[in-house]
Every structure is written in C-alpha cells, then in structure tokens.
Amino acid sequence: MIPAPFEYHRPDSVDAAVRLMSSLGEGARVVAGGHSLVPMMKMRMTDISHLVDLQAIGALRGIAVDGASVRIGAMTTQHELIASEALAKAAPIIREASLQIADPQVRYMGTIGGNVANGDPGNDMPGLMQCLDATYDLAGPGGNRSVKARDFYEAAYYTARADDEILTAIRFAAKPCGYAYEKQKRKIGDYATAAAAVTIEKAGGRCTAASIAMTNLSDTPVFCEEAAAALVGSTLDQAAVGKAVAAMLGAINPTEDNRGPVEFKRHVAGVILRRAIERAASRA
Numbered sequence: 001m002i003p004a005p006f007e008y009h010r011p012d013s014v015d016a017a018v019r020l021m022s023s024l025g026e027g028a029r030v031v032a033g034g035h036s037l038v039p040m041m042k043m044r045m046t047d048i049s050h051l052v053d054l055q056a057i058g059a060l061r062g063i064a065v066d067g068a069s070v071r072i073g074a075m076t077t078q079h080e081l082i083a084s085e086a087l088a089k090a091a092p093i094i095r096e097a098s099l100q101i102a103d104p105q106v107r108y109m110g111t112i113g114g115n116v117a118n119g120d121p122g123n124d125m126p127g128l129m130q131c132l133d134a135t136y137d138l139a140g141p142g143g144n145r146s147v148k149a150r151d152f153y154e155a156a157y158y159t160a161r162a163d164d165e166i167l168t169a170i171r172f173a174a175k176p177c178g179y180a181y182e183k184q185k186r187k188i189g190d191y192a193t194a195a196a197a198v199t200i201e202k203a204g205g206r207c208t209a210a211s212i213a214m215t216n217l218s219d220t221p222v223f224c225e226e227a228a229a230a231l232v233g234s235t236l237d238q239a240a241v242g243k244a245v246a247a248m249l250g251a252i253n254p255t256e257d258n259r260g261p262v263e264f265k266r267h268v269a270g271v272i273l274r275r276a277i278e279r280a281a282s283r284a
C-alpha cells in the first residue's frame with residue numbers, strides 16, 4: 001500500500017528537530033529506522049502530514065560505557081547494540097535480547113529509541129529497560145527532562161513522552177549479575193508471545209537482588225516487583241521460583257489474539273519466566 005502524502009524534513013541537530021516538532025504541530029511525527037512507523041503509514045493506520053527524520057543527527061548515535069554507567073543514543077540500531085563489545089561486557093542481556101528481535105535486515109534499521117518510544121507492547125526493549133531500571137532522556141520545547149522506563153508506559157502506544165518531545169538517550173547503571181532474556185515466539189522474526197527479562201545477584205548461595213519484567217502480556221510492559229521480591233533471600237529453590245511465577249501471573253493481563261488464547265499465554269509466561277530465572281541464576 002502507498003502512504004498518504006506527507007512532507008519530509010531532515011534536521012541535523014536535536015534543537016532543530018525539537019523546533020520543527022513544536023512548529024509543525026499535531027500532524028508531525030519523528031521517524032528513526034521507520035520499521036514500525038512506515039508500515040503503519042502504508043496501512044494508513046496513522047495520519048501524518050510531516051515526517052521529521054532523525055537520521056542526520058549524529059549526536060543521537062553511539063554507545064558510551066564509562067565504568068558502571070551506560071549511555072545509548074536513541075538512534076543506535078539494534079545491529080550496533082549487538083556488535084558493541086563494550087556493551088556486551090557491561091550488560092550482556094542487551095545483546096541476548098537484541099539477537100531475538102526480528103531478523104538482521106530489521107535490526108540494521110530499527111533503533112533502540114524507536115523501539116522504546118513506540119509504546120507497542122510487543123517491542124522487546126521496553127521490558128528489558130524496565131528490568132535494568134533505565135532512564136530515558138527527552139528533549140522538548142520546554143527543555144530537557146528524564147523519565148524512568150518503569151514510569152514511561154501508560155497504555156498501548158501511549159507513553160509519558162509529549163508529542164513534541166524527542167527521546168535522545170537511554171541510560172542505566174550496569175551491575176555484574178546473572179541475566180537471561182527468554183522469548184517465546186511463533187517463528188523466527190516474530191514478536192513475542194511472551195518474553196521475560198531477568199537479572200539476579202547472588203552472594204553466599206542466596207539471591208541478594210533480582211529484577212523481572214515481562215513483554216507482550218499486557219498493554220504495557222510489566223515490571224514485576226513482587227515476583228522479584230519472592231526470589232530475594234532465597235537459595236533460588238523451586239519453592240521460591242514457584243512464588244515468583246505466581247506473583248508474575250498476578251501482575252499480567254494478556255488478551256486473546258492470533259498468538260493464542262489467554263490460558264495459553266499465561267502458561268507460556270510461566271514457562272519462560274521459570275526458564276529465565278534458572279538461566280539467570282546459573283550465570284549469577
């Protein structure tokens with residue numbers, strides 16, 4: 001299908017992009033890799049009169065690892081996330097999750113900023129960023145501000161970002177920990193039926209800290225604080241894992257669609273969380 005007519009803009013700085021977004025008003029949208037937005041435009045599911053392309057803004061690209069602090073520019077592609085040895089050392093769960101997104105062609109274009117700003121419950125990065133307790137940096141006409149990934153998602157395609165704000169970077173503190181990104185999908189390249197991001201810290205055979213977030217099991221990613229709390233202090237035995245799975249099942253709210261009925265999704269969610277906890281524990 002062919003999208004409706006639109007005007008194309010290509011600013012070369014964040015300031016210029018913000019100025020354009022606030023002057024063009026409601027019909028303006030930024031485009032990053034275009035791998036979610038352009039299909040929606042072609043299917044005429046969204047009404048866009050001005051497209052503001054972020055590709056020429058060099059300041060939005062790149063990965064910086066400085067000790068424990070990690071900063072990823074919004075226009076960094078999923079391919080670049082996978083290729084970065086510094087990032088794989090600081091937060092290997094990002095490479096593990098990115099390799100499960102779509103296929104290499106999509107990953108060469110799809111950006112981390114587009115993935116987290118999109119608000120699609122099927123995107124893998126939002127849940128992962130909640131698990132890592134990441135912060136999103138936003139630039140808008142009123143200046144810069146930061147929002148925690150755990151506070152960003154309001155409903156499907158609705159986030160705390162105002163229409164004229166641009167997500168510039170994602171930041172988090174990397175900690176040595178066991179990790180796992182477990183995803184069940186119908187076929188290679190598909191969005192998740194259910195996915196789990198888990199990190200676990202251990203000392204003296206006991207879990208000292210844990211973080212869990214689930215993907216595509218509600219209209220937003222689900223940060224499962226209670227499920228993680230069920231693991232802390234335990235030896236990560238079957239009883240503790242069972243409590244964590246039960247707490248997670250109490251926090252999700254899947255709906256029936258072409259990936260299966262509700263009971264199936266709840267079953268899959270339990271299986272993948274159990275697997276993710278076990279793998280993360282074995283790496284802690």
Ligand SMILES: Cc1cc2nc3c(=O)[nH]c(=O)nc-3n(C[C@H](O)[C@H](O)[C@H](O)COP(=O)(O)OP(=O)(O)OC[C@H]3O[C@@H](n4cnc5c(N)ncnc54)[C@H](O)[C@@H]3O)c2cc1C
Nearest residue numbers: 032033034035036037102110111113114115123124167191
């Ligand atoms: C066949 C296929 C399979 C896929 N499978 C998966 C999958 O399994 N898991 C997964 O997570 N993703 C999947 N994707 C999505 C893909 O990985 C991209 O991450 C996704 O398209 C978003 O990134 P993008 O750069 O393409 O964003 P775009 O499509 O350019 O933008 C998406 C939305 O975010 C907004 N946006 C983009 N960048 C910014 C910014 N810096 N500031 C503010 N708003 C911004 C846009 O206005 C738009 O509303 C798939 C895509 C395809 C085509």
